[in-house]
Amino acid sequence: MESLVRKYQQKYRKVEGEMKRWDELQSRLLSHFGSASSIIDRLEVLREKKNYGGLTCVDGVKEALLGKQLETLERIFSTMKDILKQFQSIVVSLDKISKDGSQLSKSESTPSSCRMKIGIKPSLAECVEGLKMIHEMHQSEYLLKVSLISALTWNTSSREIAGLNQFLADQPNISKDEVQGIFGVIFAEEN
Numbered sequence: 001m002e003s004l005v006r007k008y009q010q011k012y013r014k015v016e017g018e019m020k021r022w023d024e025l026q027s028r029l030l031s032h033f034g035s036a037s038s039i040i041d042r043l044e045v046l047r048e049k050k051n052y053g054g055l056t057c058v059d060g061v062k063e064a065l066l067g068k069q070l071e072t073l074e075r076i077f078s079t080m081k082d083i084l085k086q087f088q089s090i091v092v093s094l095d096k097i098s099k100d101g102s103q104l105s106k107s108e109s110t111p112s113s114c115r116m117k118i119g120i121k122p123s124l125a126e127c128v129e130g131l132k133m134i135h136e137m138h139q140s141e142y143l144l145k146v147s148l149i150s151a152l153t154w155n156t157s158s159r160e161i162a163g164l165n166q167f168l169a170d171q172p173n174i175s176k177d178e179v180q181g182i183f184g185v186i187f188a189e190e191n
Contacts, residue, residue, distance in 0.1 A: 004124060005122065007104060008101060008127035008186065009187065011097050011100065011104075012131070012186045014097055015094060018090045018094055019179070022090050026171065029080060029084075029087075030169060032079050032080050033080065033168055036073060036077065036152060040152075040161060043073075044158075046069060073154060077152075084145060084146055087142045091142045094131075094139075095135050095139070097135070098128075098131040098132050101128050102132070105124045105127070121188070122185045122188065126185055130185065130186060133182060134179060134182060137174045137175070137179070138173075140173035141171055141174050144172070148167055148168050152164060
């Protein structure tokens with residue numbers, strides 16, 4: 001059983017790597033979301049002819065500025081979609097790790113030994129359940145991110161953008177305390 005727990009610890013190290021990648025992507029997504037928000041706010045100002053002052057006499061200035069801003073916004077939207085694809089690949093990886101962990105416990109233990117603990121080492125059931133919970137948290141968060149990013153359009157109001165940004169920054173489906181608790185149980189003997 002001890003060697004089996006070590007195999008699970010290896011799986012958790014892979015999960016840890018994926019979670020670091022997740023955090024990096026989260027920072028990038030928030031940065032691009034902020035850029036998109038700024039452009040969307042700017043579009044409202046650029047639509048009003050009165051905001052051009054002396055430039056109103058320049059033919060096509062309003063259309064040119066709006067066009068450039070919309071072009072930049074489309075590039076940012078495309079980048080955010082690419083980041084979402086990377087989030088999805090992490091969710092797929094976490095799902096595979098979770099399923100592999102479940103198979104590992106089924107193939108190398110009996111149902112009664114799955115709940116058995118030796119000293120401070122976690123039971124196999126705890127190892128399997130932890131992997132499953134981490135996958136489910138990240139999958140729910142990924143689905144929320146997809147929903148939030150798809151709600152952001154060139155005509156989203158400033159108030160809506162602020163709400164979307166807050167949801168995006170908070171990551172409500174991933175409890176850092178719960179994740180740390182899972183890792184604490186799995187790596188208890190190393191501390």
